[in-house]
Amino acid sequence: MGNIALTGNSKKVEFNPRNYDDLIKLTESVRKQVDLKEVPTIGIICGSGLGGIGGHIKDAQTLPFKQIVGFPTTSVIGHKGNLVFGYLGGKYVVCLQGRCHPYEHGMDLALCAMPVRLMHQLGVETLIVSNAAGSANPKFNYGELMIIKDHIFMPGLAGFSPLVGVNDPRFGARFVSLNDAYDRQLRQLAQTVAKDLNIVLHEGVYVMSGGPQYETPAEVVFYKTVGVDALGMSTCHEVTVARQCGIKVLGFSLICNICNTDAEKSVDVSHEEVLKAAKFSGDNACSFVIEFISRL
Numbered sequence: 001m002g003n004i005a006l007t008g009n010s011k012k013v014e015f016n017p018r019n020y021d022d023l024i025k026l027t028e029s030v031r032k033q034v035d036l037k038e039v040p041t042i043g044i045i046c047g048s049g050l051g052g053i054g055g056h057i058k059d060a061q062t063l064p065f066k067q068i069v070g071f072p073t074t075s076v077i078g079h080k081g082n083l084v085f086g087y088l089g090g091k092y093v094v095c096l097q098g099r100c101h102p103y104e105h106g107m108d109l110a111l112c113a114m115p116v117r118l119m120h121q122l123g124v125e126t127l128i129v130s131n132a133a134g135s136a137n138p139k140f141n142y143g144e145l146m147i148i149k150d151h152i153f154m155p156g157l158a159g160f161s162p163l164v165g166v167n168d169p170r171f172g173a174r175f176v177s178l179n180d181a182y183d184r185q186l187r188q189l190a191q192t193v194a195k196d197l198n199i200v201l202h203e204g205v206y207v208m209s210g211g212p213q214y215e216t217p218a219e220v221v222f223y224k225t226v227g228v229d230a231l232g233m234s235t236c237h238e239v240t241v242a243r244q245c246g247i248k249v250l251g252f253s254l255i256c257n258i259c260n261t262d263a264e265k266s267v268d269v270s271h272e273e274v275l276k277a278a279k280f281s282g283d284n285a286c287s288f289v290i291e292f293i294s295r296l
């Protein structure tokens with residue numbers, strides 16, 4: 001995958017997401033465009049329809065992705081495409097109000113995970129990553145939350161990892177351990193928070209498919225058989241890069257549809273349905289994130 005030619009102020013600029021110096025330049029351009037009040041040590045990535053989390057940020061400064069030269073765009077409905085800085089749960093945070101999906105960018109995983117490297121440069125130590133997902137677990141209901149305890153990164157297993165290519169050691173280790181990728185202490189805290197808020201919080205395994213097509217019934221059965229609880233098209237590339245940077249991760253899925261395992265049944269899934277579910281349970285997700293951050 002080559003460099004991306006981008007136009008900023010009518011000047012053609014090359015940005016290579018695998019080039020550390022380009023990342024530093026991009027970070028500097030972000031710093032110049034916002035007046036950071038503190039070091040944001042907490043990062044948040046909002047999944048489909050979950051951008052409302054960013055709407056709760058106080059003293060917010062909003063920087064649209066398109067104002068940052070080199071930043072990938074997001075075209076998926078339910079993803080606003082803003083970087084929001086400000087206070088949430090009493091802490092200074094940086095929030096990606098919308099994410100860049102690999103299927104939107106020719107499966108350029110390094111490009112889509114670059115915002116996590118930016119967060120690291122800005123001082124993020126803990127990342128809360130969210131997504132909208134389908135459920136393969138009969139115990140999960142529409143609108144409930146699931147903490148990710150582990151993942152299956154299908155594109156990564158097929159060689160589409162954000163870490164593929166020459167590794168500049170300034171990004172982190174060449175070989176990254178993904179044992180305990182989803183921090184155990186953060187998961188325990190999440191359970192305590194959910195209990196106190198009376199929110200149902202499952203724990204399970206998330207799979208990332210390349211997408212953008214949803215799974216066939218046979219694919220859902222396949223995933224179920226290998227221990228998957230929630231299905232989506234994001235998150236794993238971001239978590240992989242976060243771990244390379246040494247960022248601790250809490251990941252959660254909002255269950256937006258129940259995946260069909262029967263080819264004889266006609267069950268439609270659509271992004272509209274996913275967004276409807278995210279809207280239906282978005283408030284729960286917001287309260288959960290705010291309370292979780294306040295206890296960090």
Ligand SMILES: O=P(O)(O)O[C@H]1O[C@H](CO)[C@@H](O)[C@H]1O
Nearest residue numbers: 047048131132233234271274
């Ligand atoms: O993972 P997020 O960004 O929440 O989005 C999910 O929703 C979209 C499909 O409806 C896919 O992009 C899937 O990954």
